[in-house]
Amino acid sequence: MKWVKRILLLLLPGAIVALLAAWLAFPWYAQSLIDRALRNRPFSVRLSGTGLPGPGGAGFRKLTASFISPPDQCISTPTTYTLSVSGGRLSWNTGDLLKALFTRNLDTVISLEADSLSFLPDPGGFLFEDRNARITMKLEIRHPENKRREFQPASISYAIRDATVRREKLQLSGLAYRVFLAAGNNWQQPVDTLTIAKLYSDGNPAPLGNFRALFGSKRDPRKPCTLILSDCSIDLFRLNALSERIEYDLKEQKTAFTLRLAEIPLNELPWFNSDSGRPITGTGRISGSIPIEFRDSTVMVRNAAVTGEAGAKIVYLGAENTPLFSVDIGTQKGMGEALKNLNAEITINSRSRNHSGIAVRRLSAELFGGNLRASPFRFDPERNETMLTLDFEAVRLPDRLKYHGAGTGTFGGTLSGSIPLTYGKTGLSSGDMRIASTMTFRNIPLGSLPGLGGGRGKPPLATGTVEGRLPLQYGKNTLIISNGTISGAKNSKLIFYDKANRPLLTFDLGGGTLLGNINASFAHGKGSSTHTALNRFSAGAFGGTLKIDPVEFRSDRKGLPVTLRLHNINALERVRLHGGFGGTMKGAISGTLPLVLRSNAFAIDKAVLKSAGGGTVTVTPQTSGKTLAERIFRTSEQTANYSFSAPEIVLSRGYDGRTVVDFTLRELNRKTQGGVLELVSPKGTLHLWQDRNHPDRVTLSDFRTGFFDGTAGIDRVEYDMAVNKAETVLRLEKIPLQKLLDLQGTKKIYATGTIRGTIPVRMHGQSFEIIDGAMNAESGGQIIYATTPEERASANQGLRTTYEALSNFLYAGMTSSISMKPEGKSAITIQLKGNNPDFQAGRPVELNIKVEQNLLDLMRSLSIASDVEQILSEKAEQTNK
């Protein structure tokens, strides 16, 4: 035994060396081991770059396995399947292998991890690739007595997570499928979910993706040559399409199935999702069916249709996410489905240089009652883009367009034209489209148009509706409107309100054409910056014309300058006055209105508007709110008619609302029962909304007017409408004295000469006050106080003397002062110096006259039953010089 031990001890190193040698030599004899194992089998394995096996596994650089499948009843030609594995590593449980030396039956697991795995059937032409593949094989090791060990695979599982399949110009990416083949299942692949994330054609993403289907290798015995995909789902242009079953005939290499778009809620589509941030949303559901036939790499779509359920619509949102426009895509009587009779022929994996991998050869459909047809598709391999032109004719999209607001407006008309489309890496883009349409619209509520809706407790600035017809042509980035018309429905009007939201002034827009013969041209340019320009706009408006100067809409501008040019527009006759105001106006307006528009404000830069017409405004005192006594006994409030002619204004407005109006009238008359106050060529400057904190303040400056053949003027007056308060100085020049006397209504006093006056006035509410006014003669003149013999006879001596002196008084100077209290009580003092050539040999005479009366009463009545004895409080005083 001792020798035995010694021999064993001597042989042990030798055995170890032998094992070590075998270990080290493994890379050289591994291939021969494989060849020997696969001898007489229908497949071969080539192994290269084998590394030294470790205790738990062995690595290799590349393994290529090929297997030839003989022809069968389904596939008439043999198929060679080639599997390539790079950077592979086989792992096993060493403990299990050692156990296998001592046990007869053992189950163990061998796994293969690879940097890349590819699979190529030939013929078939596609290449399957998977990076970081992991395949696990369960192995049963059996060692029957007196027999060699048998290695029986029990199952193979391979979870494909993100593989790709290529076939020339096509690529399926994101392929996932769980392969599980088991001996217990007769090596049939059980049904599992196959998903493909995306399809690429020539490297460009196709509008197909998210394919899902259940697939297993077990076939229907009645259809042994049919591959069956069930519960199929695919996103087609972002629409989820379903098919219960797709059967692919391996023998005939064809399939036919119908994809169904089953009641897809529009608001769940990415284009119309309210979370997308776009002002577009959708309501209702759409559904559709797309019958598809596939054979010989060609997909035929036959009579596909997409329909919307009743009420389904795409809605364009306005301010505060309220619907502004909508396109009804629901099935309508007489209009049918939104899209139907869609027929297309699509070649999959086209090899033509002039077609992309997925080549649409022809496409036609009926869209909104019109026809849609695609020209032959052209593929540019240099740019890797597909080009086509969509021609459409009589598409009744406008018929389905609705306007929303206070009411609901409708549109009508058809669209015809063509759109060149390019599909490439950046997706779908359109080229120079050409569209022609005569669009009609009606019942568009004016109050729902931007800026006219009122809101925040304010009534709308317009009522009524407009309708019209706009022949449109779009091409070469230019939209042209030719001979369009817009009309206002009866009772349509713009409304301006007073502070209490009562209509003050309305502008009638109804009963005819607002804008006729509208001709306009808009251009949309794509240069260094995208911009839109209005190249021309002209329209007939109320008998005249309205033009807009060319303007470029550029986003980099702080404001958009728009200049309107008005010529003989008969707008005044459409002005209606309300409340305590009435009257009529007439005349054409001409001028320019330069506007600068911002998103939320506008400015006017020296607009010049003038009219040769004019009108009459009647101001009737409001009687409401007064007591019966006041209404019966009122004496001060009279209906006044103001008439004006030839108004001309120069208007400027800042973004903050500050407004300056220079105005000129040929004349302005105020007519009451008492008489007529005529202002000739009044002009001045109004300053409105200058102080944001005091919007009711109005300032009139540089006011000048012809008055009683002379002039009257106010340098500046600020009137606060909130408190009805103002204070200013009225300046009079060259006022004929006779005109002032005529105001008195007396027929007894006549005078020549003119006066100049400075009259400080203060207004507060209804009260009116004159503080130390002065009126002086500008030169000498004549004053005649004519009396009858009876008057002279009945007068006392002093008064008679005064009568005589004033019977032909030639004054050299006259000064006067005037004051009036708010209640009307006034004091007028007049000092006259002169002589009467017929009185006391024309000796110099000085007269001091003081008049005290209620001047307001006088002004209100514009007449006075004057009695000289009442107004001459001081008798004539003769002074000998």
Add this chain to the structure above:
Amino acid sequence: MIKARALKTLAALMLFAGLSIQALAIDLETARAKGLAGEVDNGLLAVPPGAATDAQSMIGTINNQRRAEYARIAAQNNLSLEVVGSMMFEKIYTRLPVGTWVQVKGQWKKKAG
């Protein structure tokens, strides 16, 4: 009734005017003949268009006198000065020589024969 009374007064006025103008008659007639003064349809005098203003002072003086008289008549007859002046112009006009400047409704013209 009022008009009849006014006409009587006008007759008296004519007499007065004849007397009062006596002192200036030559001057006024000369001025009218030379085209330096013309009669206006309000009963007053004025310088015709384009004429020298040599007679301006005389015209002012006469107009003051006429106005005073017209006013007196107007008061007596409860008429306006304008009405009296207009009536007076009608009387004056008949006595004017052919070729004298007259202004009617704002238009100057020479009295036709």
